[in-house]
Amino acid sequence: MGSRLPHPVDVRRAVSSFYCGKIESTDTILVKEYLLSAIPNLKGADFSVEYLEGKQSKTGLHYLYRQNYQGKPVYRGTIKINLDKTGNIISLFDNTYHILETPSGEFPNTDDCYDIIKSIYKEENDIVKILIEDLYFDLGPRLIPASRIELWDKKGNFFELIIDAEQMIVYERDMNDYFNNNKIHDVDTPALARVFNPDPLTTAGVTYGTPYEDASDADISQLNMQRQQVTIDVAFENDTFKLESPYCLITEHSIPVVTPVTSLTPAFEFTRSQDGFEDVNAFYHINVYHDYVQQLGFDNIVDYPIWVDTHGMGGADNSNFSAAGSPPRLSFGEGGVDDAEDTDVVIHEYGHAISHSAAPGTNSGTERTALDEAIGDYFAASYSKSINSFNWENMFSWDGHNEFWNGRVVVSSKHYPENLQNNLYKDAEIWSSTMMQIMDNIGREKTDEILIEALHSFSSNMTMSDAACLVIQADHTLNDGEFAIPIGWWMSQRGFTVCGVGINELSKNHFTVLNSYGFTTRNENAVIQFNSPQTGTIVLTDATGRIIISESFSGSSECKISPKNLSSGIYLTKVTTQNFSSSYKLMKW
Ligand SMILES: [Zn+2]
Structure with missing residues (x-):
């Protein structure tokens, strides 16, 4: 897909705010009232707000609303508001329109x-x-x-x-998101199967070329030897074993018509030329990935049997995720290397399903859509790397990097924002490469838990810097900012403006913390601004509880904290005055 000039609705940017207030309750009606009173573009009798979606994550609630004008929707005039469980507004993305007078003209017939x-x-x-x-x-x-x-x-x-x-x-x-009937079964039966894990080139430790090449899906012995035996849980109905689980259903929904493979014995061992091989490969990896996400503590992500057709897309060399139907579905084409033979493609597409599940109705806008591609690439690359690290930097190791197409990488040195090309696939490398750096630093499970938590807060028309802030916030709400330094470091090296780095930069009742970002990154003073003059002490301790700074102040309206002479780390700052005592954290890189 080439670059073309984007439409204004796609380049429009959400107005993002972080830690920007508190609502008495997380009830959607009260939140709606709050939005009507707080958002300037919603003031006036012509405006109303409609609740569209809600989702609960591990640490918060995530609501999507839409702006209506004179009872009719404003296209993509959405508001995404993310709250912690007590009603603090963690972030708010405002995509509403300022409408002074009724737009002229008639509605179409x-x-x-x-x-x-x-x-x-x-x-x-x-x-x-x-x-x-x-x-x-x-x-x-x-x-x-x-x-x-x-x-x-x-x-x-x-x-x-x-x-x-x-x-x-x-x-x-x-x-649909490309890569370039709820039947729950009580009884799962284990069956033997053979899959690529993650793909034949990686396990053979070779690059694409004779005899390791597609050869029109032929049974080349070197490729078949790369199949690994695994156990899969399948459904057993009417004397037949089927590739159906509570979270994945192999189906026929996209041409060509290839009936999903079934078996009379608990065995699904096929060679790659057989249609059953792609069915089994996709089924196995989707179930493994779903279980992994569930083990991270997210039990409402893709919590339905997603439909998967591994011989679809009219035979094209492409695949997609589509939320058009209920349930949503994945379709994999068979042009070039069969897409469902490459786990990178399977998990990339499944990544769109995860994102759609965590933040439905938000995948619009140039940087936001690139983020969705990037998250799919990151999930796929990190999964592959956890299985086998050979050539892990190549995205689509088997489907790409060959005669059919170049694939992508997750080790790009592209810098934000000057290397944005307004191509969602090329731009995706900026984000996916950063996530891989963070993963190498703090580990896959921590990275994924933080990223999926952050994903719930995603909004349409957000930027990559907004996403970086959400990731840092998610680490704060999940881990009290344990990984703020490595995450913030990699994000800022990439060029993202990491706001909210002062990990408790809440406007407290009695004071506001200013310039914690400058404190963290530029050796500048952080400023504590009081609502009224105060007398008291300020004490800074390091992670071991050692007192680093202790100062008193009298009748002051603000206090400055200097990061000079501080080593990298998280510092607890405690302010005690005649009226209150409060703590918050500051960070220094
Ligand atoms: Zn994609």
């Missing part, structure tokens, strides 16, 4: 919308689902009344069109 659909689809029954709604759409310089048409067809296409009153398509978007 519904008949016109159907005319457009007819011009795309000659056969009406090729369409699975149509949704048409009136809304206000941002053309860049102004908002217009428009209609949004959402279409999902039998080929798996899932896209939206925005049309104006003149029947012009002013915006279109593919809503």
Whole structure:
């Protein structure tokens, strides 16, 4: 996919705030009232707010709301608000629009919308689902009344069109995420299977080339020898073993029609030329990854049997995640190397499902969509590396880096923001490479737990710097900032502006901490500003409890803390006055 000039709705940036207030309750109605009173663009009788989604993470609650104007949605006028369990606002992403007067013009005719659909689809029954709604759409310089048409067809296409009153398509978007019936089974039966783990080149310790090449999916003995025997839990129904688990269902939902493999014995051992091999490979790795995420303590991530078709996409050399249907589904193409033979592709796509599960309705905007690609790449690369570290820096070790395409890497030296190319796949390397550095530093499980917790707070139109802040916050809410220094270090080396680095930079009742970021990174003073003049002491202790600084002040409206002569670490700062006593943490790199 080449670069093209992005539309204004995609380059618009969310206004992000961190640690920016407290709400009495986490009740969605009260939060809505708070938003109506706190967000400038929602002031006035013409505005209302609609609750869209809510999700609970380990340490907080994450709500998505939408701005309505005169009862109609404003396209992507969303607000994402992230709260800890006591109602502190950890972060808020405001994508609302400032509307001074009613946008001029008429809403399109519904008949016109159907005319457009007819011009795309000659056969009406090729369409699975149509949704048409009136809304206000941002053309860049102004908002217009428009209609949004959402279409999902039998080929798996899932896209939206925005049309104006003149029947012009002013915006279109593919809503599937590419990589370039809830049946719960009580009884799981173990079966033997053979898979690539993670891929034949990695386990053989070779690069792509004869005899280690696709050769049109042929049974090359060197490749088949790389299969490893594993145990999988499958379903047993009517004397047949099926690739179905509570969290993954091998299905036929995307052409070509290849019926999912089943077995009369608890054995799923296929060679790579057999269609069953890709079914088993995807099934095994998705279940392993789901179990891993659950073991990290996230029990509501992709908590449904995701549909997986390993012979899909009309045979294209591409794969995708689609939330069009219920449940959402993954489709893998067989062009070039069969995508489902490469665990990097399987887990990359599954990464989109994880992200969609943690932060639904937020994957819009140029940097935000690059982040989603990056997170898929990072999950895949870190998983592969945990199995076998040979050539771990290559993304899509088997599917890419060969005659078909170049693949990607997770060891890019690209720097933010000047190396952004407005291509979500190329830009993804900036974030995925940073996450790999952090993982090498603090370990995979800690990194993943922090990243998945942070993912819940993601918003549309956020930047990579916003994401860096959310990761640092998640470490704070989960681990009390234990990894703030390595995470902050790698993030800032990459060029992300790491706000909220002062890991308790809450505006407390009696005082505000200013410039903790300068304290951490630039050897500047942090400033404690009191709401009224205070008399008392300030004591700074290091991680071992040793007192490093102890000073008293009298009738002061602020105190300065100098980082000079401090070594790297986290410092506890305790302020005691005649009126209050309070502690917070500062960091020095
Ligand atoms: Zn992708």
